[in-house]
Amino acid sequence: MSRELITFEVAGQVFALDIMAIREIRAWTPVTKLPRVPAHVAGVVNLRGTVLPVVDLAARLGWPATEATSRHAIIVTQLGGQISGWIVESVSDIVTLPQDSLQPAPSTGAESVVQFLEGLAAIDDHMVQVLSLAALSAGEELAEAA
Template identity: 70%
Template sequence: MPRELITFEVEGQLFGLDVMAIREIRAWTPVTRLPGVPHYVAGVVNLRGTVLPVVDLAARLGWPATEATARHAIIVTQSGTQVRGLIVDSVSDIVAFPDDALQPPPAPSGDSVVAFLEGLVTHDDRMIMVLDLKTLNADEAVLEAA
């Protein structure tokens, strides 16, 4: 059975997340900043009456913080009971590929991005870094306060 990903860009790199983990894709909405949260937590937004923590994905991956504009998007993800938004530069496409096309990520070195990858897949001559949402959300206890 083929696997489907939503692909998106952050810092010029192509990433993917399993479509089943995506609740919705929202246009950029300014966030309310919170004190005492990790540097990569941009803040919170109101999602139909629910407080949604929003993570700056670039900062979470160890890159410079995003200077968000109206051109950015927020991908609302769900992993178990944890719902949060991810700030991305742009959303690209839905891509399908067979499970056996997913290659393991390289061994972690000094690059913090590798630690968050489930694997890599090639599509239309581009490499898609498939994010592991559980690893990305490993700080669940910290964000529950948000």
């Protein structure tokens, strides 16, 4: 069995999300910042009349915040009833990944980006980090932002 993933870059690294969780990919739109939200919540945008919380994926992964430009994109995902946007540097490709080629993330013994990974896969010349949308969305801060 295989899965389709969308690959994208964040902080110069290649990541992927399951295509079934992605509603759309939007061009960068400046966000409206909100007070008293976690640092990785960049703000909100209007998505056809719906308030969409937008997360800086680099900051969520523990890296420096993204200084977004018109070259960045927002990947809109849906997990259950929660819709959120994720700032990425660029969207690369749709890839088909055989399920048995996904390797478990190595244990680092410390809280790190590994907690957000379903696993790792070698695709072409890149090591692709497959993200778990459920782990990224854990917590109530996104629901509160919307």
